[in-house]
Amino acid sequence: MTVDDFPFGTWPESYGLITIADALETHDQGTSEDNIRAAAEWFRICGRAIYKKSNWGLGDGGPLSGWEGEIWKARKREDDSADARWDLWMQRAYELSAMMDTDEEVREAAKNCLRHLSNVSSTAENE
Numbered sequence: 001m002t003v004d005d006f007p008f009g010t011w012p013e014s015y016g017l018i019t020i021a022d023a024l025e026t027h028d029q030g031t032s033e034d035n036i037r038a039a040a041e042w043f044r045i046c047g048r049a050i051y052k053k054s055n056w057g058l059g060d061g062g063p064l065s066g067w068e069g070e071i072w073k074a075r076k077r078e079d080d081s082a083d084a085r086w087d088l089w090m091q092r093a094y095e096l097s098a099m100m101d102t103d104e105e106v107r108e109a110a111k112n113c114l115r116h117l118s119n120v121s122s123t124a125e126n127e
Helices: 011-024 033-052 070-075 082-098 104-125
Strands: none
Touching: 011 033, 011 082, 033 082, 033 104, 070 082, 082 104
């Protein structure tokens, strides 16, 4: 099953984007290990679909569509593609995995998230 196969429209995609944005697009030092683990699962289960679909997360225009964290909002430009956001997620997962002033559990969850992001990136580019 991919994100495009859901019979519920785009709401699962919207919640996935909210999860990822909450985990990787905030400056909150209290970023939850659970948020990062949940984002890692989104990347593990449907990362290829996210990576390949240029409008993933834009959804159907409902209230949850296109959710953005403050880091992405401050950084994005009108001409940015989904690749720019993916790159931000990779950078942010790396930063969280290396922050010594965060809990070890958060760093480990971020390493796992980065591993899934990297696997998707390398696999998709070789197709």
